[in-house]
Amino acid sequence: MFYIFVESKIKNNKMKKIFISLFLLIISLSIKAQSNDDLINLLIKNGSITKQQGDSLKAKSSSEKKANFVEAGSKIKLAGYTQLRYRQFDEQGKIDQFDIRRARLDIKGAISPRWNYRLQVEFANSVKLLDAYAEYKLNDYLNVTLGQAKIPFSLENLASSSKLDLIDRSQVVEALVGRGKDVIGNHSGRDIGVQVGGTIFKYEGRAFVDYKIGVFNGQGINTGDNNQHKDIAARLIFHPIKGLDISGAIYDGEANIASVNSKRDRYGFDFNYSWQNLTFSSEYIHGEDGQNTKEGFYLQTGYYFLDKKLQIVAKYDTYDADKAVSDNTSTLYVLGATYNFNNNARFQINYTIKEEQGISVDNNYAAAQFQIRF
Template sequence: MKRLLLMAAIMAATNAAAQESKPTPWFSNIKLSGYGLVEYQYSGQKDKEANTFDLRLVRVSLDGRIAGDFYWKAQMQINGNTATKGSSPRLVDLFAEWQKYGFFKVKAGQFKLPFTFENPMHPIDQGFMSYSQNVSCLSGFSDRSGQHSSNGRDIGVQLQGDFLKNKSGRNLLHYQVGVFNGQGINTKDVDQQKTIAGGIWVMPVEGMRIGVFGLEGSYAREWSYTDDSNMKHTEKKSLPQHRYAISADYKTKSDWTFRTEYIHSTGEGFKTSDNEKNADLKLNGYGSKADGLYALAIAPIKKEKAHLKARYNMYRRDGSWNTSKTMYEIGADYKFSKNIGVTAEYVFVNDRTLSDHNYNMADVQLQFRF
């Protein structure tokens, strides 16, 4: 708690000093912001019943501009979570982007992978209690490869832009492509083989996107151990990863939202996560294929104030129905103001990897920004 308060005080002081001084063309518009998610969740999974409150996320960020053409951002997660209490605070984002031309922008640092529509979305704006299973397992969150939890991010360089304007001046095409370490956040490359990820989409009508994405690379791990004769050894293993996604979303002026994405992956994964100390090189035994699909709809009760929502959320860890986990979600949200709201969901889960396939979940979150 002392560390959290100290960090908040330092960032607040930095922001105050920036506001008191006159902006210059070289370093200006510094802004302190953040958000938090306070969660209650119930799970009725047999022998793993849970009923708990949790601080799901607390993040603080600074961003601004340098010399007018460069946008920069630094973001930290300052709370622990139920899986990795010891790994926070930790750096989540740190990047700068040259934005002089809308059709050609260059970003460098640590940031969201350009893979799927949902991955780059804000945890609150994506609309449900968590990111969909296929995005979580195949886009750098709790990744199938065994990579440590990286919140959909990696370290690298990316090009992106919009072009081909119509008569009204709206761009019809967007592209983005980047080269990354392939190891997740705050980690150097291990096998010296970079990962390439990117996508392209069309915007035929206002509010609609139809796109395809690809990811080609590897995830590697180095394991150190001592044998029976007290000799130390280090081994390295690299697992190729080949993924693609087909995506579509549409948000209407009347505040309806529709979104769906299918993701397919080829490439094996390690049995243990890199979050564990000295994780070994054993494979998870799921084989080389996995895929998943989600489809959602969010309907306004009152525009930009209250909504009803539903999501079909399916993931197959080895590409077969025998290992599918499907979540049928319904819920609602309400915004008390622009910066604070509450969301509630009921989930029926069918998990065919369990002896007792079906169970229920409930989730309520207080979501706030500052």
């Protein structure tokens, strides 16, 4: 009767094979656990060891199993952070306000020296799963990531939101890398798929060229695909000297725009340089959404003071949302300061001057943000 019940529930051969394999695995593990005690009992019976010695061996075996379980559990790392933001707008009709910008819980762990995993959940505004992936590290040259994670595209996108030099990312990153103004909506620069990456070769003991390439649904987080096209993202990073990173990336995608499957392609270049207290970064991204061509870039520099507790940052940020339309460019001039109280708490303040082509609007704004980590 049991076999008939199982047979009725498992209809295809592939699922049957998986079910049988798992069943046999569980049985074999149970037999292995039991066989240790059986062997000890046999040794007691034939007089090879005393009952007291046998009981001691059983106790030791049991304690080792518990120790292994605790050791695996101790590799779990729980972290998180929250950001309280205040914004003040010069534009009439906009309301100055406080908000919880981000509130995230991050769980990382390792189930073996080669297998790691991560789960990250966002609680601000609405609860949503951001990261859910496993990573297999074969060696320095090949790592495999399976699940929902950031796509390998854009310097600012790949930077943690808890470590940005300014409160907001650039306009072009928000518009073309699966964030707030992208045609697919805000997916925090993430997607579901498979990625491989690593170091191509090393020079004088350090990585000289890194790579990452992935295949994704192309629809963002927590959702399935809605077309047969699978998106591809690839990124190549050069480290010619210590402190300097130069990168190029491409993205070949397809999205449903106005109920029509249309191309969603991007390419970009970026570099990041840090030397002592000085930082400098820049990024250019070109995108095509259907027949609409978009592009933008930014230049950003910063300098640390007070033993790197205080950082002053200036940024030039420009974005054209439609190259076919004149008077369509938005330019931001941002000045910011970040004070790090310690590794777990910091305060940021930014002032943004916004200029648009065409009709002039007084829409400058100031923002302040306090962040605490655990």
